[in-house]
Amino acid sequence: MKRREFLALLGGAALAAPRAASAQTPGRIYHLGALNPTLPMTDTSPSGMIVIKALAERGYTLGQNLTLDARGAMGDVAKIPSLLGDLKARDVDAIIVIGYRAALAAKSTGIPTVGAFGLGDPVETRLIDSLAHPGGNITGISDVAATLTTKRLSLLKEMSPKLRKVAMLWNKDDLGMTLRYEASAKVAQAIGITVQPLGVREPDDFNEAFTVMNGDLPDAILMVSDSLTTLNRKRVFEFAAAKKLPAIYEYDFLVRDGGLMSYGPDLTESFERAAALVGRIFKGAKPADLPFEQPTRYVRAQSEDGQGHRFGNSANPACARRRSDRMKRREFLALLGGAGVTASSPARAQPAGRVRRIGFMGNSTETLEANLVGPFRKALRDLGYVEGRDIAIEYRWAEGDYERFPALVAELIAARVDVIVTAGTPAAFAVKNATNSIPCVMVAVGDPVGTGLVASLARPGGNLTGLTSIAPDLEGKRLALLREMIPTLSHFAVLWNPANPFHVSAINGVQAAAKALQMKMLLLGVRTSEELDGAFAAMVAERPGALVVLADRVFLHGRDRIMGFAGQQRLPGVYAYRELVEAGGLMSYGPNYAEMHASAATYVDKIFKGAKPADLPIEQPIKFELVINLRAAKVLGIEVSPTLLATADELME
Secondary structure, eight states: OOHHHHHHHHTOSSOOOOOOGGGSOSSOOEEEEEEESSSOOOTTSHHHHHHHHHHHTTTOOBTTTEEEEEEEOTTOGGGHHHHHHHHHHTTOSEEEEOSHHHHHHHHTTOOOEEEOSOOOOTTTTTSSSOSSOOOSSEEEBOOOTHHHHHHHHHHHHHHOTTOOEEEEEEETTOHHHHHHHHHHHHHHHHTTOEEEEEEESSTTHHHHHHHHHHHSOOSEEEEOOSHHHHHTHHHHHHHHHHHTOOEEESSTHHHHTTOSEEEEEOHHHHHHHHHHHHHHHHTTOOGGGSOOBOOOOEEEEEETTSSGGGGTOOOOGGGEEEOSOOOOHHHHHHHHOOTTOOOSSOOOSSOTTOOEEEEEEESSOTTTTHHHHHHHHHHHHHTTOOBTTTEEEEEEEOTTOGGGHHHHHHHHHHTTOSEEEEESHHHHHHHHHHOSSSOEEEEEESOTTTTTSOSOSSOOOTTEEEEEOOOTTHHHHHHHHHHHHSTTOOEEEEEEOTTSHHHHHHHHHHHHHHHHTTOEEEEEEOOSGGGHHHHHHHHHHHOOSEEEEOSOHHHHHTHHHHHHHHHHHTOOEEESOHHHHHTTOSEEEEOOHHHHHHHHHHHHHHHHTTOOGGGSOOBOOSOOEEEEEHHHHHHHTOOOOHHHHHHOSEEEO
């Protein structure tokens, strides 16, 4: 990609477009300004075309009732104030800006301003009062880097498994980027990665940064993007190539220009949503009342050969491929509710202007836990909380890998959440080990007293409270149901997780029940999804007559694989989660986990109203549900007894 073409992606390859007033229809003409630290974002630039198209869909057509005045600082940020003065003199109705520097300068003009990307945390930098109620003349899209650092570091570890030290390159004169660096550095340090700080202020400083790295070579490079680092990107590409260092960037256009890989917000979506905010301003909305939005689509890009610039990769845009680490905006809002969407109902739960941040740390993925997130969010709405006005939910997903919990907790701490909600004993321990000040609401933990999470159920002490899924002889009850379903059963396998502290004691319950029923047991410890294949091989060799799967989110995450294996082997089983029955399993017995997540919202509400977790008793389930899959029973040739049919809370046909 040529330098001019690259800068066009950030702002425009052409010069500023004329107003073309003669082509406009009678009526009001809306004047839009655009300011980019590099080249101007004109109607012929990639970003400009996205904005113009999105505005046309809202009834604002360039050359008819819309004009565009684009300005670019050409990399000289000292020009930004005068360029803004020029736009103000032209009496623009709104401005789209890129980057913290441009947004900060626009703040003093009073012109309604929309930040498209590169603003970092606008609250931390004091650009605005709060995400829900910005309170000034600026709104837009916030792409806080700290929330993405763990993903970027994990990608670097895929390239360099022995990653121990990462060089972070950022512009020290840009407050927004400095705060992004600091938050990212905290996350890296929390997961045991040493940070080599390389702050720069001008192009000559890059030589000093390269000298430092030559003397103390890092394992990888992470570059925080602003106009300075972006304009000097080729030098970073070439240094990384010469030293054979993996490097990751924040935006996919840097990969198209020769970088190795990137992970960050989808800029197409960012500009589309920026245009939508401009459209609302044109209709009379004030930026002070338009909540700041956060990206809902993220893109992973990597050079076609996996090596990037260092092995002669061209700058052809086709050489960067975008991975599937993204969600369509419609799907995201349907699942999470959209932190930037305003609601019509009046706030009842808390004072206006105070947005509480809830960290939700899931064990699996957003898709696999949608049935749990939904009830939690609905319960919050029923309590009077409106997402985007009263609360913002920060989601983190372990994707079935418990080793990710410390890093995910570190991200949530860096995001300054007011409370953390999570499920399962391992996740709860990760929070307990990371902070004793941020309240944590646990859902479906095992034995919180026996495992040492809390002092007692009645008075937990510390910063953890919530709901436990344990009950006396629960594992024995499941095994008894399995024997009732299959009276001749004498040999069964158990999937359990040795990394789950509760399972160590839960296995004792299974062993006691098996001894009482005179059944042989095959214990199969599985710590990660990758270890499932070994368990499957052991079952093929031992040929048990049934399968018992304990409550653990590794198994919930891997339910399709487990049920696929059970189906192939015609292996009946009893499970802790109904989701495994929905995936084809025979039956489940346990508490209603969706209802438990809804109840977690009540704890969050109490904490927001001043209650301390130490004084909130931990609840135990009062009802357990038996779910039987009649279709699976038929396939397995099992005739379900009348007693079980009458006892079941739900029969799936």
